[in-house]
Amino acid sequence: xxxIAWAADFQKGIEAHxxxxxxxxxxxxEPLAKQGDxxxxxxxxxxxxxxxxxxxxxxxxxxxYRKAAEKGxxxxxxxxxxxxxxxxxxxxxxxxxxxxYRKAAxxGYADAQFNLGIMYDNGQxxxxxxxxxxxxxxxxxxxxxxYAQFNLGSKYFKGExxxxxxxxxxxxYRKAAEKGxxxxxxxxxxxxxxxxxxxxxxxxxxxxxxxxASQGDTDAVANRDKLADHMTSEQIGEAEKLAREWAAEHR
Numbered sequence: 001x002x003x004i005a006w007a008a009d010f011q012k013g014i015e016a017h018x019x020x021x022x023x024x025x026x027x028x029x030e031p032l033a034k035q036g037d038x039x040x041x042x043x044x045x046x047x048x049x050x051x052x053x054x055x056x057x058x059x060x061x062x063x064x065y066r067k068a069a070e071k072g073x074x075x076x077x078x079x080x081x082x083x084x085x086x087x088x089x090x091x092x093x094x095x096x097x098x099x100x101y102r103k104a105a106x107x108g109y110a111d112a113q114f115n116l117g118i119m120y121d122n123g124q125x126x127x128x129x130x131x132x133x134x135x136x137x138x139x140x141x142x143x144x145x146x147y148a149q150f151n152l153g154s155k156y157f158k159g160e161x162x163x164x165x166x167x168x169x170x171x172x173y174r175k176a177a178e179k180g181x182x183x184x185x186x187x188x189x190x191x192x193x194x195x196x197x198x199x200x201x202x203x204x205x206x207x208x209x210x211x212x213a214s215q216g217d218t219d220a221v222a223n224r225d226k227l228a229d230h231m232t233s234e235q236i237g238e239a240e241k242l243a244r245e246w247a248a249e250h251r
Contacts, residue, residue: 009028009031009032010028010029010032010037010039010040012024012028013025013027013028013029013032013040013043014043016028017043017047017052022047022052022053022054023053025043025047025052025053026044026047026053026054028040029043029044029047030044033064033067036067036071038067038068038071038072038073038076039068039073041064041065041067041068041073041076042064042065042068042073042075042076042079044064045060045061045062045063045064045065045068045076045079046061046079048060048061048064049061049079057089058083058088058089058090059089059090060089061079061083061089062080062083062088062089062090064076065079065080065083066080069100069103072103072107074103074104074107074109074112075104075109077100077101077103077104077109077112078100078101078104078109078111078112078115080100081096081097081098081099081100081101081104081112081115082097082115084096084097084100085097085115085124085125093125094119094124094125094126095125095126096125097115097119097124097125098116098119098124098125098126099125101115101116101119102116105136105139108139108143110139110140110143110144110145110148111140111145113136113137113139113140113143113145113148114136114137114140114145114147114148114151116136117132117133117134117135117136117137117140117148117151118133118151120132120133120136121133121151129161130155130160130161131161131162132161133151133155133160133161134152134155134160134161134162135161136148137151137152137155138152141172141175144175144179146175146176146179146181146184147176147181149172149173149175149176149179149181149184150172150173150176150181150183150184150187152172153168153169153170153171153172153173153175153176153184153187154169154187156168156169156172157169157173157187165197166191166196166197166198167197167198168197169191169196169197170188170191170196170197170198171197173187173188173191174188177208177211178250180215180250182211182212182215182216182217182220183212183217185208185209185211185212185215185217185220186208186209186212186217186219186220186223188208189204189205189206189207189208189209189212189220189223189224190205190209190223192204192205192208193205193209193223193227202227202230202231202235202239203231203235203238203239203242204239204242205223205227205239206224206227206228206231206235206236206239206240206243207239207240207242207243207246209221209223209224209227210224210239210240210243211243211246211247214243214247
């Protein structure tokens with residue numbers, strides 16, 4: 001099979017998969033995967049993991065992920081790490097999970113960098129190391145990974161693995177808050193309320209607390225209501241206006 005025909009068959013599989021025509025996708029991907037096409041191997045792994053056109057089978061998903069991962073396919077390396085971490089299709093093994101996360105993380109894959117940061121944070125499969133955790137969070141956070149941004153903010157806030165720095169904590173919380181992450185919105189509101197890492201501002205504190213509260217964060221509800229006791233009706237009105245405008249812009 002020529003590379004042009006190979007690519008055409010793979011594209012037909014992708015198009016069929018997008019349309020939900022899993023039987024056609026499977027018919028296109030399977031022969032390519034058996035001939036060593038890493039994209040098709042990864043796609044087959046996904047189909048077995050999700051039960052798309054086949055009976056869900058984590059062991060078969062792992063088999064195809066491994067074939068692609070061993071050839072350096074980062075998505076497969078990440079997914080294989082997840083399977084080892086959760087014991088799906090393979091015996092649970094944090095050490096092997098960390099090994100596969102590291103391979104993808106070193107290639108710049110943000111999800112893998114975040115997962116590896118978690119492993120170092122908790123001492124899962126690697127010696128616990130808050131500094132290395134912060135390093136990997138930082139790499140993922142710089143790529144816009146919202147959970148990494150939040151975790152990095154928390155590292156700076158607590159001084160875990162990095163020098164304590166309220167200003168940097170607020171910076172990273174803000175990045176995650178702007179993406180709609182309620183925990184970050186709550187923490188940013190608290191920092192505005194206390195004037196930690198940025199100028200004290202009850203209006204902004206109320207705004208961010210309201211946004212977190214709108215997502216069901218009960219602590220944010222309590223914080224917002226507590227703030228209101230120390231604010232004028234004009235300040236509360238301004239905070240509510242800012243929250244409405246932010247929500248409208250981020251729908």
